Amino acid sequence: MADANYKKITMDGLWNNNPATVQILGLCPLLAVTGSVVNAMGLGLATLVVLMGSNACVSLIRNYVTDAVRLPAFVMIIAAMVTVIEMLMQAYTFELYQILGIFIPLIVTNCTVLGRADAFASKNGVLPAMVDGMMMGAGFLVVLLLLGGMRELIGQGTLFANMQLLFGPVAANWEIDVIHNYGGFLLAILPPGAFLGLGLIIAGKNVIDKRLKDAQKARASDEPKVSRRVRTTGKVS
Numbered sequence: 001m002a003d004a005n006y007k008k009i010t011m012d013g014l015w016n017n018n019p020a021t022v023q024i025l026g027l028c029p030l031l032a033v034t035g036s037v038v039n040a041m042g043l044g045l046a047t048l049v050v051l052m053g054s055n056a057c058v059s060l061i062r063n064y065v066t067d068a069v070r071l072p073a074f075v076m077i078i079a080a081m082v083t084v085i086e087m088l089m090q091a092y093t094f095e096l097y098q099i100l101g102i103f104i105p106l107i108v109t110n111c112t113v114l115g116r117a118d119a120f121a122s123k124n125g126v127l128p129a130m131v132d133g134m135m136m137g138a139g140f141l142v143v144l145l146l147l148g149g150m151r152e153l154i155g156q157g158t159l160f161a162n163m164q165l166l167f168g169p170v171a172a173n174w175e176i177d178v179i180h181n182y183g184g185f186l187l188a189i190l191p192p193g194a195f196l197g198l199g200l201i202i203a204g205k206n207v208i209d210k211r212l213k214d215a216q217k218a219r220a221s222d223e224p225k226v227s228r229r230v231r232t233t234g235k236v237s
Helices: 003-016 027-032 037-061 067-092 094-103 105-109 111-119 126-156 191-233
Strands: none
Touching (some): 003 126, 027 094, 027 105, 037 067, 037 105, 094 105, 111 126, 126 191
């Protein structure tokens, strides 16, 4: 696959076709567990690993699976990857696993994972499929972290609280008390706060996209004028 295509895969996953802000997929776990950065990071990393692993496995079997059993085979692969992640989290981050609860096994039903397996991994080689899974997972993780950071900061006045649940005792002092003696803002922690936060993130992305598009149109409209001046005067004025 050409380098230009890898660049497109990267931009699609992180921005142009982001699972959360463009495709609007995986909203149930995204909205449910993003009350803090550590919860968001735990779910985001788990989803990223599942995306990469399932994409790679689907790509490996793409020429050997018939259409009749294609989707069931994909679901079985994804379920196996999620089971591995569950066992690893139970072994190394048990408290965080308990906090995330049902939303770890529900990665199996995440439309982003199955969608990438069917739309991309089943039609491309192993390396491009893994890169696609990594970029889509990274795009999903970034939105989770933004939303989790926003809700934790507004709701509790802190950032990176309880990071030891994911990284162990070394992260016990990572918490940043941004607003001292903060009374908290309950709406930010509750589900309505998740909807409002995601809406702000999507709105911000749309504003940036519009400005980039307007700037591109302005540059495109200026190019014919410069070309005409060059043909007329022989130099750029």
